Amino acid sequence: MTDSRNSTGWQPDSWQQRPVAQMPSYADAGNLARTLQMLERLPPLVTSWEIEALRDRIAAAQEGRAFVLQGGDCAESFEECTSENIVQKLKILLQMSVVIIAGLRRPVVRLGRMAGQYAKPRSDDSETRNGLTLPSYRGDLVNRMPFTAEDREPSPELILRGYERAALTLNFVRSLIDGGFADLHHPENWDLAFVGHAPQAERYREMVRRVTDGLAFFESITGSRIHEAQRVDFFASHEALHLHYEQAQTRFLRHRSRWYNLTTHFPWLGARTARLDGAHVEYLRGVANPVGVKVGPAVTPESLLHLIGILNPGNEPGRLTLIHRFGVSRIAESLPPLIRAARDAGARVLWMCDPMHGNTEVLNSGVKTRRFDNILGELDIAFRIHAEHGRELGGVHLELTGDHVTECIGGARGLSESDLHQAYRTQVDPRLNYEQAMEVAMRIADRGASATHV
Ligand code: PEP
Ligand code: CO
Numbered sequence: 001m002t003d004s005r006n007s008t009g010w011q012p013d014s015w016q017q018r019p020v021a022q023m024p025s026y027a028d029a030g031n032l033a034r035t036l037q038m039l040e041r042l043p044p045l046v047t048s049w050e051i052e053a054l055r056d057r058i059a060a061a062q063e064g065r066a067f068v069l070q071g072g073d074c075a076e077s078f079e080e081c082t083s084e085n086i087v088q089k090l091k092i093l094l095q096m097s098v099v100i101i102a103g104l105r106r107p108v109v110r111l112g113r114m115a116g117q118y119a120k121p122r123s124d125d126s127e128t129r130n131g132l133t134l135p136s137y138r139g140d141l142v143n144r145m146p147f148t149a150e151d152r153e154p155s156p157e158l159i160l161r162g163y164e165r166a167a168l169t170l171n172f173v174r175s176l177i178d179g180g181f182a183d184l185h186h187p188e189n190w191d192l193a194f195v196g197h198a199p200q201a202e203r204y205r206e207m208v209r210r211v212t213d214g215l216a217f218f219e220s221i222t223g224s225r226i227h228e229a230q231r232v233d234f235f236a237s238h239e240a241l242h243l244h245y246e247q248a249q250t251r252f253l254r255h256r257s258r259w260y261n262l263t264t265h266f267p268w269l270g271a272r273t274a275r276l277d278g279a280h281v282e283y284l285r286g287v288a289n290p291v292g293v294k295v296g297p298a299v300t301p302e303s304l305l306h307l308i309g310i311l312n313p314g315n316e317p318g319r320l321t322l323i324h325r326f327g328v329s330r331i332a333e334s335l336p337p338l339i340r341a342a343r344d345a346g347a348r349v350l351w352m353c354d355p356m357h358g359n360t361e362v363l364n365s366g367v368k369t370r371r372f373d374n375i376l377g378e379l380d381i382a383f384r385i386h387a388e389h390g391r392e393l394g395g396v397h398l399e400l401t402g403d404h405v406t407e408c409i410g411g412a413r414g415l416s417e418s419d420l421h422q423a424y425r426t427q428v429d430p431r432l433n434y435e436q437a438m439e440v441a442m443r444i445a446d447r448g449a450s451a452t453h454v
Contacts (some may be wrong), residue, residue: 010286012250012259015243020279022121022241022272024135024142024154032244035156039248044262045115045167046236048253048288054235054265055290057109059318061394062350067106067444068321068395069097070237070266070292070352071437072113074429075120078140081165086172088402089114090234091190092434094182095204096441102207102214103445109235113399115173116166116238116264119245120428121272137427141242145427159245166263170236182233184215199412200438207445237292240267243283250287258288268292268323271357274299276306285310292321292397294354297330301341308347321350323397327358328377332385339389353382354397360429367420369430372410376443383447393447398440400432411436 026032060066071093073080089112097108118141127136127147134152137145141162144151176182181189187208240246240261249263261267267287271294273280284291291311295304304322312320322342326334342349355378359370379396386393406415406422407430424430432440 010259010282012247012283012286014286015247015279015283018277018279018282019275020243021275022138022270023243023279024138026154026156028156032156035159036244036248039160039163039245042163042249044249044251045163045170046262046265048256048260048262050235051260051265051289054109054111055318057318058290058321058350059348060107061109062317062348064392064394065106066109067100067104068109068111068350068352069093069100069398070111070113070323070395071096071398071400073117073401073426074113074399074431075139075427076114076117076165076169077427078118078161078165081169083172086114086169087176090173090176090181090402092400092402092437093234094190095187096437098184098187098211099204099207099438099441099445102210103442103447109395110233111235111237111266112173113237115169115236116162118162118166119239119242121239121241121270139242139428141245159242159248162245163249163263166236173234173236177233184211187212199435200442203442204438235265237266237268238264239270240280240284240291241270241273243279246283256288259286261287261289264289266290266292266321268294268321270294271296271298271325274307276303276310281307281310290318290321292323292352294357295322295324295338296358297326297334299338301337304338305341305345305347308342308345308349312347312349315346315348317348318350320348321352321395323352323354324382325354325357325397326378328355328374328381330358331378331381335382335385336389339385343389350394351386351391352395352397353379353393355379355382356397356399356429363417363420365417367424369417369420370408372408372415372432372436372439375408375432376440379440379443380447396440396444398432398437399429400437400440402434402437404435405431405433407431407433408436412439 061068093110097110100108118139120139122136124136126133141158143154246261250259250261252259269280269284355375359374362368383393405425406420407424407426409415
């Protein structure tokens with residue numbers, strides 16, 4: 001599994017020599033260049049120590065010793081960079097992780113789709129309404145949602161505004177965590193106002209009790225507190241889509257002799273920018289961060305092995321996470337050949353399931369949604385297929401919010417098509433609401449329970 005290009009010719013800007021998909025076109029190249037120079041001078045958002053810690057955690061998950069929970073908005077928005085939103089997102093991820101820890105009896109690595117998830121791939125470069133054609137909205141890092149020529153014009157200024165908001169988000173998350181907010185001894189910190197009314201409340205409390213009792217038992221025999229060992233308990237991730245943004249904070253760290261993307265711990269490659277000879281693959285092959293790769297119906301065993309060879313030529317543990325997203329109707333057919341190909345090649349990868357992006361549908365009303373049953377269905381099949389291939393599924397990738405939105409159909413409250421208008425707030429893809437997200441966590445926990453009885 002080698003690729004001759006891997007060791008040669010890479011630079012933070014070598015992607016610019018490759019075909020590049022999904023990049024905005026800026027009218028004023030000089031303005032873009034000046035903005036990127038400003039961005040380059042700013043301090044980074046994350047450090048290589050944290051990135052290396054995450055790589056170790058992912059390597060542990062690869063061996064079945066941890067489970068990765070990656071989740072957050074499809075697209076963060078500048079407007080929603082508020083104290084309340086950040087706390088809600090952290091709370092739901094913490095609550096879900098407690099449930100998963102209790103069920104799987106494995107540590108959970110929490111990876112937010114957060115602090116930089118501001119750029120989105122789109123099917124079309126432009127959008128036409130009433131005879132007027134304007135550039136598509138590509139996320140707040142690029143342009144603005146309202147359908148006016150001024151809002152839709154890509155603006156370099158927004159790149160800086162995005163970087164600053166990513167820094168504010170991460171700063172607040174770190175403060176919360178350093179202050180003890182994420183401490184497993186105090187799950188009462190994460191109670192959301194409506195948790196008491198949720199259908200799963202009783203079961204959740206029971207699982208929290210199990211985890212806190214387990215901690216107390218462990219600490220009583222070892223005489224030490226568990227959480228203090230872990231400085232960073234929460235990691236940030238976003239799609240590495242806007243390559244100018246990624247490049248500007250890509251640095252060579254002499255003490256490690258490697259290049260790092262310091263805008264995030266975990267950049268991932270989206271399904272629409274996965275062309276093997278394309279710019280996004282070229283960029284990602286040169287940075288030392290652990291990287292994710294979305295694996296969809298277009299991927300064949302051959303192309304997967306080729307991609308693995310490009311992105312992880314040294315077969316390093318923790319470097320590569322494959323996030324499959326086929327949809328409930330295709331996973332059973334599409335996934336097994338890929339698992340076998342990677343396994344037979346001896347590739348060290350972590351497999352995760354994204355049960356969201358293959359299950360998106362557009363209703364007659366034009367509203368984008370996902371059916372909760374299809375999400376759970378794809379997840380169940382993923383667990384089964386990985387177990388049949390001799391390894392547990394290593395993680396999940398979800399679009400969710402800690403709020404009570406109505407964007408996905410189904411769940412314990414049986415949300416129907418006609419309920420969606422009540423609180424449909426996503427800017428791009430439909431997210432699980434609080435209760436649906438908890439239900440997914442419980443389902444994952446159940447898999448742990450059933451696996452131990454096999
Ligand atoms: C996403 O994760 O929001 C996304 C666009 O996913 P994919 O690249 O898998 O379609
Ligand atoms: Co999405």
